[in-house]
Amino acid sequence: MALFNKVLVANRGAVAVRVLRALNRLGIPSIAVYSDADLGAPWLSLAGECAYIGGAPARESYLNQESLLEAARRLGADALHPGYGFLSENAAFAARVQEAGVTFIGPAPRWIDAMGHKTRARELAAREGLPVGKGSGVLPADRDAILKAAEDLGYPILVKPAAGGGGIGMLPARNADELVAAVERATSMAERGFASREVYLERLVDRPRHVEVQLIGDRHGNVAHVFERDCSVQRRHQKIIEEAPAPRIDRATMDALLERLAATFSRLGYDNLGTVEMLLAPDGELRFLEMNTRLQVEHGVTEEVTGVDLVVAQLRSSAGQRLSEFMPAPPVVRGHAIQARVYAEDPLRFLPSPGKLIEFAPPRAPHIRVETGYALGREVTPHYDPLLAKVIARADTRAEAIDRLVAALNEFRIAGLKHNIPALVRILESEEFRAGEVHTGLATDVVRRSPQTV
Amino acid sequence: MAAIEVKSVVTGAVWKIVASVGQKLAAGDEIMILESMKMEIPVIAEDGGVLKELKVAEGTTVNEGQVVAVIEE
Numbered sequence: 001m002a003l004f005n006k007v008l009v010a011n012r013g014a015v016a017v018r019v020l021r022a023l024n025r026l027g028i029p030s031i032a033v034y035s036d037a038d039l040g041a042p043w044l045s046l047a048g049e050c051a052y053i054g055g056a057p058a059r060e061s062y063l064n065q066e067s068l069l070e071a072a073r074r075l076g077a078d079a080l081h082p083g084y085g086f087l088s089e090n091a092a093f094a095a096r097v098q099e100a101g102v103t104f105i106g107p108a109p110r111w112i113d114a115m116g117h118k119t120r121a122r123e124l125a126a127r128e129g130l131p132v133g134k135g136s137g138v139l140p141a142d143r144d145a146i147l148k149a150a151e152d153l154g155y156p157i158l159v160k161p162a163a164g165g166g167g168i169g170m171l172p173a174r175n176a177d178e179l180v181a182a183v184e185r186a187t188s189m190a191e192r193g194f195a196s197r198e199v200y201l202e203r204l205v206d207r208p209r210h211v212e213v214q215l216i217g218d219r220h221g222n223v224a225h226v227f228e229r230d231c232s233v234q235r236r237h238q239k240i241i242e243e244a245p246a247p248r249i250d251r252a253t254m255d256a257l258l259e260r261l262a263a264t265f266s267r268l269g270y271d272n273l274g275t276v277e278m279l280l281a282p283d284g285e286l287r288f289l290e291m292n293t294r295l296q297v298e299h300g301v302t303e304e305v306t307g308v309d310l311v312v313a314q315l316r317s318s319a320g321q322r323l324s325e326f327m328p329a330p331p332v333v334r335g336h337a338i339q340a341r342v343y344a345e346d347p348l349r350f351l352p353s354p355g356k357l358i359e360f361a362p363p364r365a366p367h368i369r370v371e372t373g374y375a376l377g378r379e380v381t382p383h384y385d386p387l388l389a390k391v392i393a394r395a396d397t398r399a400e401a402i403d404r405l406v407a408a409l410n411e412f413r414i415a416g417l418k419h420n421i422p423a424l425v426r427i428l429e430s431e432e433f434r435a436g437e438v439h440t441g442l443a444t445d446v447v448r449r450s451p452q453t454v
Numbered sequence: 455m456a457a458i459e460v461k462s463v464v465t466g467a468v469w470k471i472v473a474s475v476g477q478k479l480a481a482g483d484e485i486m487i488l489e490s491m492k493m494e495i496p497v498i499a500e501d502g503g504v505l506k507e508l509k510v511a512e513g514t515t516v517n518e519g520q521v522v523a524v525i526e527e
Contacts, residue, residue: 168492189494236493344491352491353518354465382466382515386491 003319004028004079004103008072009047011083012062013373014390015295016043019081022311031075033068035061037383042375049075056383062086065093072102079103079318085385088294089116089165105318107217107272107293115274115291118162119200125288128264133279133287134203138162139183150179153203159183161190162198165292167237169193172204207439209280210234210289211246211254213261214302216273216313222323223266225258226302226310226331232438233427235350240420240443241427242298243338244305247398247436250284257286273314297341297390300369304337304394336398338405340424342412344386347423348451354382355417363408367394370408380417388419398436402428423447457506460497460523462516466490471512473523477505485523488516503527 008031009019016032020043023030032047037056044050051071054061061067063086072080080097082088082105091113097104106112115121119137126132136149150157150173159182161169169189173179183199191197209232217223230249233241246254261276275296277289299310308331316326344353356379362370372389374380380388391412393405406428409421427433427446469489473479479499486508488495499505503525510522 166492349463351464351495352466352493354490382464382490384491 002026002028003315003321006031006048006075006077007079007081007105007315008051008068008075008077008102009033009043009081009083010062010068011081011086011088012038012041012043012384014371014387015083015085015297015373017046017373018371019083019311020046022309022315026312026315028315031071031077033062033071035383037379037381041373041378043373051075056381058086058383062384065096069096069100069102072097073100077102079105079315081105081315082294084294084297085166089292091116103318105272105314107270107274111270111272111274112293115293116163116165117198118160118164118290119198121290122288128268130260130264131285131287133205133281133289136201138198138200143180146183147176147179149201150176153201155179156204156206158202158204159186159199160202161186161194161196162200163194163196164190165194165290167234169199170237205279205281207282207441208232209246209439210239210277211249211280211286212275212277212296213258214273214275214296214299214310215262215265215270216308216310216317216323216327217265217270218317218323218326219271219320220322221266221269221271223262223270224323224327224330225262226306226308227258227333228254229296229298229301230438231298232440233433233443234440235443237440239298240341240343240424241338241433242301242341243336243398243401244301245333245336247438249280253284253286272317273310297387298339300371300390300392301337301339304369304392305333305335306331307334335394335396336401337392337394338398338401338428339390339392340405340409340428341387341420342389342391342409342414342424343420344380344388344417345420346418347420348447350420352382352386353418354380354386356380357414357416359413359415361413362389363391363411365404365408365411367404368392368408369394388414399434402434426450456527458501458503458525458527459521460485460499460525462488462497462518462520462522464488464490464495464516465518466495466516468510468512468514468516468522469494471508471510473499473505475505475508479503479505479525486510497522499525501525501527 230246395401
């Protein structure tokens with residue numbers, strides 16, 4: 001029996017392509033959606049049916065709950081895949097989808113709600129005995145109370161939206177003056193981006209690494225891990241290079257943590273694909289940061305080293321299959337995979353650069369996987385995320401994977417807008433990256449060091 | 455009194471105008487905030503002066519390099 005009769009993919013770009021391909025492989029009929037800006041977009045040709053969902057601004061289309069629910073109803077979808085970004089971590093939307101009799105491909109809405117609020121998620125992790133970094137609760141409005149909370153924590157501090165994600169509204173502060181300004185600005189960005197004014201403080205860790213653990217659960221109380229990814233290379237608090245497994249890590253410590261997280265979330269009844277993000281401080285301590293209750297942009301590196309198709313696993317889990325059915329044996333890691341995110345942006349200033357792709361030829365080579373929602377002649381508009389493509393290289397060793405990824409990026413032909421390939425290549429070829437000495441400041445360090453070559 | 459043209463560094467839309475015409479600005483002050491590809495990008499006065507003219511309104515689409523404001527030193 002088929003998992004679903006028809007699945008609506010409520011997203012655009014590379015993730016729409018990824019999910020539609022998985023549906024096609026499983027023989028499940030699909031519906032793709034598009035806004036005014038995405039008429040004729042590449043992912044539409046992969047779907048059985050297409051639905052127009054509204055104007056170019058995301059709030060009129062990809063964030064338009066009514067429009068998506070109406071399309072699902074009209075075309076008879078019995079499941080909806082939210083992809084990542086947009087409505088993928090909106091508990092109210094997930095609940096509305098379920099109420100409409102459509103399966104939401106993701107965890108139960110209560111999990112999206114529990115993990116979507118960062119301070120509540122941190123409290124939950126702490127209650128379960130997981131190591132959690134120093135931080136405050138949601139800040140009160142009172143200026144003196146804010147300063148007191150900051151003093152208790154100690155500077156430097158990072159101000160973060162409680163309902164946030166994607167690095168939006170995260171601002172550092174080194175002293176009380178900076179803190180007051182940062183709280184004000186973060187509050188405004190939080191209200192605008194996440195419809196919540198709540199912000200909180202975290203102790204700013206200098207040059208940490210960002211390591212995350214892939215979990216997959218079923219609707220029957222079973223959770224397994226699919227190893228870890230290192231996503232330390234970031235700009236503007238957003239990942240640009242990700243890899244699996246994590247380099248230069250104490251394997252015994254990591255393996256113990258993987259088992260512990262799987263056991264904890266199994267006991268709690270986590271019921272779908274999810275990722276626990278941890279900060280690895282220079283002192284070697286791994287501490288809980290947050291959990292994402294959706295497919296991640298970087299899921300491909302895990303797939304490349306384990307052979308597990310995470311989108312298929314997510315679909316099968318959501319359809320009610322048991323972990324023992326869709327992942328009969330614990331996965332093992334073979335080789336190394338690295339992903340580079342190619343963005344339409346100025347490689348020096350990291351600023352978005354929309355435009356028309358007058359040249360667009362992704363690399364084709366053995367062991368190279370490219371995921372993109374763009375094609376030659378398409379317009380990259382200012383309405384959406386600037387991700388042009390993900391390029392993933394796989395090899396037996398990390399050094400070989402770096403070589404393959406650099407070669408593939410150098411073959412990628414893009415013209416008509418600015419892109420970050422020169423910066424990606426510089427970072428991948430840096431001594432630090434080669435040595436596995438990654439941290440969240442590496443991308444900025446490399447670009448500052450040699451601005452003329454990016 | 456030299457007029458300085460303030461240009462947009464990105465293609466995007468004007469989200470919010472922060473400064474008003476006639477306002478005295480110090481170097482580094484925000485004039486407006488643009489939005490492009492999920493990012494908020496502030497337009498900053500590179501030198502101090504008086505904001506003489508705003509060439510765009512909230513919601514306007516702007517191109518990279520387009521003059522969005524004029525400051526008089």
